[in-house]
Amino acid sequence: MKTIVLTGMSGCGKSSVGKALAQKLNIKFVDVDEEIVFLEKKSINDIFAKSGEKYFRELESQQIIKSFTEQNLVIALGGGAFENENTRNFLLNNATVVYLQAGAQTILDRLKNSTNRPLLNNNNMNLITIEKLLNSRKNNYELAHFSVITDNKTIEEILGEIIKCVNLK
Secondary structure (H helix, E strand, O other), X not given: OOEEEEEOOOOOOHHHHHHHHHXXXXXXXXXXXXXXXXXXXXXXXXXXXXXXXXXXXXXXXXXXXXXXXXXXEEEEOOOOHHHOHHHHHHHHHHEEEEEEEOOHHHHHHHHOOOOOOOOOOOOOOOHHHHHHHHHHHHHHHOOOOEEEEOOOOOHHHHHHHXXXXXXXX
16 A cells, blocks of 8 residues: 555644544554654744754655655645655655645634644734635645545544545455
């Protein structure tokens, strides 16, 4: 089985759906953001603040490729990981990529109390900012092999759609 990669905006459900999918398929789950936090011993906010987004994106790309040393994985990307052309092409050629699509209002509702999103923090956590970020990334997200809408759905419903798309039984 090809590695399944979940992409999409912060708050679309990549981590929670990824964990549940890996458990259902009895395979390993890798959350790229969690791996970076563990390796750097700093929060993503701290990495962005101290070293910048460019440094974080380089770490992210390295961690994604490093994850492919193992077989049978579900990988949850960070919201901006699919913006990197080299990373995106690598994933599209070596994995089954699923775009978890959520609307701006759903993202706002899910993240409104979150404090660990460097591009969506308390200062700019509003519908307009989320819509702009979503629109700027939409074309790349839509390059994924499959798209599953997560608005108003349970994790079980989303898993069912992913399994059907990816043709896993």
